[in-house]
Amino acid sequence: MKLTTLNTIGFLVVLLFFIIYLISQNSTNRPQQNNKMVHDKKDSSLYFIGQNIYNDSCSQCHARKGHNHNFLNNIFTRVDTSYFKKYLTRQDSLIRVKDKYALSVKESYGNMGNSHNFKFDTLELFGLVEYLK
Numbered sequence: 372m373k374l375t376t377l378n379t380i381g382f383l384v385v386l387l388f389f390i391i392y393l394i395s396q397n398s399t400n401r402p403q404q405n406n407k408m409v410h411d412k413k414d415s416s417l418y419f420i421g422q423n424i425y426n427d428s429c430s431q432c433h434a435r436k437g438h439n440h441n442f443l444n445n446i447f448t449r450v451d452t453s454y455f456k457k458y459l460t461r462q463d464s465l466i467r468v469k470d471k472y473a474l475s476v477k478e479s480y481g482n483m484g485n486s487h488n489f490k491f492d493t494l495e496l497f498g499l500v501e502y503l504k
């Protein structure tokens with residue numbers, strides 16, 4: 372074989388490996404794109420904090436999001452976010468000072484004995500707001 376033919380074959384082999392390398396790079400890129408999606412979800416982590424709390428601490432009484440019955444649909448058209456936070460952490464105080472809204476909701480649900488006196492921190496409360504709005 373001539374040297375130039377060998378060179379050509381060598382060149383083609385290198386080219387082939389290069390193409391295989393490119394293809395394998397492409398497929399390892401895919402999981403990276405998935406990671407990016409996971410990362411994007413983390414960017415709205417407040418929503419997920421709220422969702423977890425809701426599923427753990429609220430959904431045994433309030434229907435899950437998407438179910439119509441007794442879900443806190445449009446809650447922020449009825450109360451603002453600062454009242455919502457007060458309601459969740461100090462409902463007993465609101466009732467004690469005869470807060471009109473708290474009393475009327477209590478009454479409309481048949482004056483049940485439960486109270487929302489959760490010990491959520493600021494992040495958890497913002498999470499719930501983000502999830503429910």
Ligand code: HEC
Pocket residue numbers: 424425428429430431432433443446449450455458459476477480482483485486487489499
């Ligand atoms: C033990 C059952 C129970 C749990 C757990 C519970 N709630 Fe409630 N929630 C009620 C009841 C019953 C009412 C109606 C008012 C009352 O009786 O206190 C209510 C009322 C509310 C209201 C006022 C509704 C309105 O229309 O203005 C909000 C807001 C609320 N709940 C949010 C939550 C959130 C958020 C959680 C979870 C962190 C939660 N609740 C957990 C039973 C529960």
